[in-house]
Amino acid sequence: QVQLVESGGGSVQPGGSLRLSCTASGGLVRIYNMAWYRQVLGEQRNLVARITSGGTPEYAGFPPGHFIISIDNAKNTVYLQMNNLEPEDTGVYFCNSELQQRKYGGLQRANVWGPGTQVTVSS
16 A cells, blocks of 8 residues: 655744655555645644646645645655745645555555644744
């Protein structure tokens, strides 16, 4: 079964940048799209950005260049470049993918989540 593993989270001062990575592995056949969601403590998980395997991005209303999503199909990896970070960007960032995987001797379409990575923006 496919697993998603995120990396790149951490603490940064306001105005700083971080780059998150998420790699899919384990029985992967194809990726339809990959996305990043953000969850603030006590609130629901909200879409930050999504990208198709063909590289078409979709952003959830952030200023241009604040978040930049990209995908490396050869590495089954999606990236989220985060620029000019603000305290409001603090939260747990989750990777998500709609994909096709090998399971029970066949192929299965699945929606998979990573465990999340913490991003903290504070001075």
